[in-house]
Amino acid sequence: MRTRFWRQRTNIISATLTLIAALLLTGCFGNDEEDWNGKNISGLMPELEFDLINSQGKSVSGDDYSGRVRMLFFGFTSCPDVCPTALQKLNQATSGLDPALQDEVLTLFVSVDPKRDTPERLAKYVDFFGDNIVGLTGKEPQLRELAKRYRTTFGYDEPDADGNYAVSHSSAIYVFDPEGNPRLLMRPDLSGEEIRHDLAALIQEDA
Amino acid sequence: MSLLDYLLPYDFSPLTILSYMLVMGFYGVGLIRMPEQDRPGSLRIFAFTLGVLICYAVMQTRFDYYAQYMFFVHRGQHLILHHIGPILIALSNPLPVMRFWFAKISPGWRHTLRPLGWVYNVLQQPFIALFLFVGLIYFWLWPSIHFDAMLSRDLYWVMNWSMLLDGLLFWWLIFDPRPPAITSSLGYGRRMLVLAAAGVLQMFLGAWIVFSRDMVYDVYEVCGRAWPLDPEVDQLLGGMLTYIPPAMMSILGILLMLRRAMHQDGKYTNQSKQLEETAS
Numbered sequence: 274m275r276t277r278f279w280r281q282r283t284n285i286i287s288a289t290l291t292l293i294a295a296l297l298l299t300g301c302f303g304n305d306e307e308d309w310n311g312k313n314i315s316g317l318m319p320e321l322e323f324d325l326i327n328s329q330g331k332s333v334s335g336d337d338y339s340g341r342v343r344m345l346f347f348g349f350t351s352c353p354d355v356c357p358t359a360l361q362k363l364n365q366a367t368s369g370l371d372p373a374l375q376d377e378v379l380t381l382f383v384s385v386d387p388k389r390d391t392p393e394r395l396a397k398y399v400d401f402f403g404d405n406i407v408g409l410t411g412k413e414p415q416l417r418e419l420a421k422r423y424r425t426t427f428g429y430d431e432p433d434a435d436g437n438y439a440v441s442h443s444s445a446i447y448v449f450d451p452e453g454n455p456r457l458l459m460r461p462d463l464s465g466e467e468i469r470h471d472l473a474a475l476i477q478e479d480a
Numbered sequence: 481m482s483l484l485d486y487l488l489p490y491d492f493s494p495l496t497i498l499s500y501m502l503v504m505g506f507y508g509v510g511l512i513r514m515p516e517q518d519r520p521g522s523l524r525i526f527a528f529t530l531g532v533l534i535c536y537a538v539m540q541t542r543f544d545y546y547a548q549y550m551f552f553v554h555r556g557q558h559l560i561l562h563h564i565g566p567i568l569i570a571l572s573n574p575l576p577v578m579r580f581w582f583a584k585i586s587p588g589w590r591h592t593l594r595p596l597g598w599v600y601n602v603l604q605q606p607f608i609a610l611f612l613f614v615g616l617i618y619f620w621l622w623p624s625i626h627f628d629a630m631l632s633r634d635l636y637w638v639m640n641w642s643m644l645l646d647g648l649l650f651w652w653l654i655f656d657p658r659p660p661a662i663t664s665s666l667g668y669g670r671r672m673l674v675l676a677a678a679g680v681l682q683m684f685l686g687a688w689i690v691f692s693r694d695m696v697y698d699v700y701e702v703c704g705r706a707w708p709l710d711p712e713v714d715q716l717l718g719g720m721l722t723y724i725p726p727a728m729m730s731i732l733g734i735l736l737m738l739r740r741a742m743h744q745d746g747k748y749t750n751q752s753k754q755l756e757e758t759a760s
Contacts, residue, residue: 317632347704421491424631425703426549443704458631460702 309474310467311448311457318447318455321345323419325383328396328408335453338407341379342475344459345447347420347427349386349440350398355461359446364403365465370473377451377476380406385416385427386440423447450475490545493637500536504529510577518580524572531568534560535644548630549706551697552717558643559721562617563729566647570655604653606666610674613650614681616642621685621722623696630699654733661748668741672734679730686723690716
């Protein structure tokens with residue numbers, strides 16, 4: 274009687290464990306169907322939405338730039354290395370695209386240092402990195418809200434004697450499709466070619 | 481930033497606040513309305529309140545902001561949600577309050593709620609409980625899963641709530657105050673085995689994080705840290721919080737179980753002998 278009871282119980286336990294293991298395996302190790310270089314973030318993050326001002330000082334929202342693949346990047350114009358490298362790489366990635374596709378991609382550079390980055394300064398800075406790039410900024414609460422929406426943050430270091438200070442910010446590039454759905458997260462160590470491959474695939478997927 | 485900014489939630493979750501309010505409300509009202517001889521002592525009430533409050537604090541104050549953008553603070557958050565908070569709640573033995581409310585449930589409702597009891601009984605099988613307790617830690621710390629959980633707001637909430645609920649189940653199984661000799665609670669030997677296994681398995685994971693030379697959890701790198709801390713230091717501190725305190729808590733739990741077992745040694749044998757005699 275007792276052994277039968279135990280045998281039944283072990284059966285239940287092993288069945289449960291097999292089920293859990295199966296769930297874990299299909300859930301964690303299932304590969305993405307498409308072959309992206311960036312990290313697929315479909316469904317993980319909310320659609321592109323913001324309330325900021327552009328480098329002409331006009332207030333803009335996410336809808337103003339819809340219809341194109343958009344790459345969102347946080348930074349500041351006094352940034353010594355991370356931002357120029359990333360923007361350079363994005364420019365390299367987009368300018369290497371088929372000329373017909375180049376206008377289908379837009380880089381949104383969001384400065385999280387509104388104290389120093391006036392719209393004029395922002396305009397001068399982004400113009401240096403090509404045509405298909407827009408500089409955006411806003412009041413700190415607006416920027417905090419956007420950063421929180423995309424699970425990132427930024428912070429300011431103590432200013433030095435000359436009043437210069439470093440700003441910590443996300444180094445990732447968030448890519449949205451023309452409808453504003455979140456699609457990819459580019460780590461900063463991706464090369465220009467790898468980014469270009471993903472961008473081309475994203476544009477052509479909708480065409 | 482004002483004090484209020486530190487106390488208000490970073491990511492406001494109405495469901496979380498409601499759950500905590502209900503728990504504290506039912507506990508408080510139960511305490512006041514239950515017969516005095518059943519009422520837990522003030523130390524136990526304090527332990528329960530403290531356990532609930534620290535879990536609330538790591539989920540719905542500024543602490544949560546730092547937990548989202550610093551790996552080691554995140555490990556501290558889970559140490560509280562999965563260990564310290566539930567341990568305090570389980571040790572406070574809220575059983576009398578639960579019994580008081582259970583007696584108020586109408587028989588019809590009790591019948592409807594029965595499946596919950598079955599699920600509970602399955603989850604509290606020692607092997608399943610151990611698998612869930614350690615498995616959830618490994619699951620959420622699996623690098624690709626961890627990355628997604630930190631990027632997705634929904635997954636993040638599922639992660640924290642699953643850690644808290646599983647912590648409560650596990651530590652209640654371990655610290656169940658009912659003596660196993662005369663009730664259906666788990667025997668002390670098995671409790672100690674489960675604790676030892678949980679401790680060893682957590683030490684493997686913690687040691688792996690501590691001694692990893694590469695960045696295992698780069699989501700904090702990619703999405704920015706709350707303040708500019710060296711990534712390797714962050715990972716090392718987080719690994720140590722996964723490695724040392726849980727192992728210590730397993731050992732403390734085993735000692736506590738040993739003490740209880742020795743205390744109850746021989747206490748119930750006469751009774752069972754009497755039972756045997758009357759039965760034969």
